[in-house]
Amino acid sequence: MFRWITITLLTISVIGLAVFGYKEHQEKNAVLIQAENSYQRAFHELTGDIDLLHDKIGATLAMNSRKQLSPQLAEIWRITSQASSDVGQLPLTLLPFNKTEEFLFDIGDFAYNTAVRDLEKKPLSEDEIAGLEALYKQSGEIKDELRNVQSMVLHDNLRWMDVELALSTNDEPADNTIINGFETVEKSMDGYKETNMETGMSSEPDQLDLSHIKGEEIDESQAKDIAENWLEKGDSNEFTVTNSGKGADIPTVTVSRRGDTNGYIDMTKKGGFPLSIMIDREVKEASIGLNEASKKAESYIKKLDLSDMKLVESTQYDNVGVFRFIYMKDNIRYYSNSVQVKVALDNGDLLSMSALEYFSRPNGNIDKKPKMTEDEAKEMINGNLEIQENHLAVIENEAKEVTLCYEFLTTREDETYRIFINADNGNEEKVETLNSSEEKFDPSVS
Numbered sequence: 001m002f003r004w005i006t007i008t009l010l011t012i013s014v015i016g017l018a019v020f021g022y023k024e025h026q027e028k029n030a031v032l033i034q035a036e037n038s039y040q041r042a043f044h045e046l047t048g049d050i051d052l053l054h055d056k057i058g059a060t061l062a063m064n065s066r067k068q069l070s071p072q073l074a075e076i077w078r079i080t081s082q083a084s085s086d087v088g089q090l091p092l093t094l095l096p097f098n099k100t101e102e103f104l105f106d107i108g109d110f111a112y113n114t115a116v117r118d119l120e121k122k123p124l125s126e127d128e129i130a131g132l133e134a135l136y137k138q139s140g141e142i143k144d145e146l147r148n149v150q151s152m153v154l155h156d157n158l159r160w161m162d163v164e165l166a167l168s169t170n171d172e173p174a175d176n177t178i179i180n181g182f183e184t185v186e187k188s189m190d191g192y193k194e195t196n197m198e199t200g201m202s203s204e205p206d207q208l209d210l211s212h213i214k215g216e217e218i219d220e221s222q223a224k225d226i227a228e229n230w231l232e233k234g235d236s237n238e239f240t241v242t243n244s245g246k247g248a249d250i251p252t253v254t255v256s257r258r259g260d261t262n263g264y265i266d267m268t269k270k271g272g273f274p275l276s277i278m279i280d281r282e283v284k285e286a287s288i289g290l291n292e293a294s295k296k297a298e299s300y301i302k303k304l305d306l307s308d309m310k311l312v313e314s315t316q317y318d319n320v321g322v323f324r325f326i327y328m329k330d331n332i333r334y335y336s337n338s339v340q341v342k343v344a345l346d347n348g349d350l351l352s353m354s355a356l357e358y359f360s361r362p363n364g365n366i367d368k369k370p371k372m373t374e375d376e377a378k379e380m381i382n383g384n385l386e387i388q389e390n391h392l393a394v395i396e397n398e399a400k401e402v403t404l405c406y407e408f409l410t411t412r413e414d415e416t417y418r419i420f421i422n423a424d425n426g427n428e429e430k431v432e433t434l435n436s437s438e439e440k441f442d443p444s445v446s
Contacts, residue, residue, distance in 0.1 A: 003338035035328035039090060043153070047146045052105070053079045054139040063131055069124075100142065107135055130364065134409035136192065170355045210360055215271025227255035230350070231263045231279065243269070243321050259397075268359065274304065277353040286319045286345035293321035296348040297341040301325055304355060313434065319345045327358065329365065333393040333407065338362055366404050370423030377406040377421045378427060385410035387418065395420055397429045405429055 014203035057074050060231050063069050070164040084104050110131070114124070124132075135312070218226070220241045227239055242254045252275065254263035264281040288296075294314050302310050306325075310333065315326040320342055327337035342351040370377075374390065381387060405420040 039294060040134070040153075040264045042086045042089035044150065045063055046083055046090070046148050047143075048078055049083040049086060050139065050143045050146055053083065054136065054143045055134040057107075057132060057139055061129070061136060069119055070115045073111040077108050077111040077115060080104045080111065084108070103135075103138060103142075107139070112136075131186050207214055208269075211271050213268050213273060213359065215268075215273075217269050218272040220268075222272060223255050223267065225252045225266060226274070227257065228263050230265055230274065230277055231255075231257050273359050274353065275359060277350065278351070279349075280349050280381060281344075283319045283344045283351070285348040288345055288348055290314050290316055290321050290345075293343045293345055293348060294323055296343050296350075297321070297323040297325075299428075300341055300343075300350050300353060301339060304353075305341070306358070316345070320351060321345055331392065332366065332404075333391055335393055336393045336402070366402065368404055370406070372406075372421075372423055372426055374406060376427065377423065378408070380421045380426045381408055381410060381419060385419075392423070393420060397422075409434075 053076065058078060058099050060069065060072050060076065063072065067279050079279050082100065087101060111130075114128070157310060193339065197244075222240050224239045238257050240256045240258075242256075244252045244254075251269035253269055253272070254264060254266050256262075262281075263277070265277045266275045267273060296313060298311065306327075308328050310328050311323060311326040312326050315322045321342065321344075323341045323387070325339045325341070325354070327334045339353065339355045342353050343349070370392065378387065378390075388409045388411055390409070391407045394403050395403055395405055397403045403420075403425045406423055408419045408421065410417045410419055418432040418434055419428065420430040422429050
């Protein structure tokens with residue numbers, strides 16, 4: 001009798017383990033399928049955007065009407081922004097792709113600055129036209145290479161997850177069609193910077209410089225310890241550690257963890273400072289409001305050992321609170337030194353944090369005083385807006401120039417706007433629309 005009971009219990013245990021293993025396998029497959037679909041979408045959208053970009057540059061060269069030229073250049077700027085976003089969603093962080101990204105930046109930067117200037121008074125110069133012709137040729141080369149990769153991806157049913165695996169494990173990528181294709185795209189950009197510098201069209205993108213970061217380089221064990229401090233605690237063997245590729249502009253370490261809650265953290269190789277954190281879990285019905293959640297967000301900022309940070313934005317999306325903190329010094333707000341924190345409103349846990357903008361720029365110290373008075377700057381605000389508060393602030397304008405501004409928080413009916421007026425010349429540098437009435441959850445009200 002005892003023998004049969006034992007056999008029955010063992011059988012039930014084996015079946016239970018099998019069911020558990022199958023369920024876990026299915027869940028992991030679901031995560032992988034979702035990631036693969038996201039990569040495929042970004043890649044095919046990138047290919048389409050480069051096609052469209054090539055056509056738009058060609059149409060610009062054929063135009064003779066300055067009235068049509070400005071909106072066409074604005075459209076080119078929009079497409080390059082979308083293409084850059086697509087590149088950022090692909091698993092290419094360990095694969096050098098900086099030349100192509102810089103190429104997209106140069107097109108967008110030129111298109112924007114030309115679109116907003118008075119082309120009647122300052123039409124395209126011969127050098128600029130020559131530069132556009134060079135960009136047209138180079139965009140055609142990228143288009144052809146991406147189309148070639150796309151045809152092989154579709155024909156052979158290639159997977160982007162294999163690319164991510166090959167890059168993260170430092171496997172020999174010689175037989176990976178996608179990696180080879182993108183390396184060919186990157187190689188086709190050799191010499192493009194020299195060509196565009198000759199025509200005056202090359203510019204430097206906003207560099208995320210971490211050279212000022214101090215500290216010893218961390219090893220794999222230390223990276224896991226830092227990750228465990230931020231991500232859900234568990235067996236350290238569940239962490240996967242990946243170093244940025246050789247020659248990367250920003251030497252970083254990425255630690256990811258798979259379990260009941262998936263997450264990853266990117267940190268600097270030197271000092272182990274967290275640059276971005278993402279924790280993927282289902283967020284249940286909200287039980288705390290934005291005010292309590294903002295205090296949770298402040299605690300995560302303190303956990304980064306950051307001081308002189310001020311909360312300037314708080315917004316609720318569904319059951320998630322999003323908070324933006326900026327650095328302050330001498331009562332001047334430095335918007336270029338910011339950290340964004342997302343908090344789950346079901347229990348106040350951290351969902352994500354982005355601190356790259358903060359750590360990539362040394363804490364600001366603008367060595368100048370405003371040439372305009374506050375009252376003079378107020379005269380530049382639309383008379384239909386009501387000014388609620390104002391501050392001195394430092395921002396990067398569209399030309400990526402560090403600019404001292406008067407910041408005005410204004411309202412009109414149900415809308416709230418943040419307006420930055422250049423403190424030297426009164427130019428309206430930037431206008432942001434804010435959520436004037438944020439959705440708030442008060443658990444005490446039924």
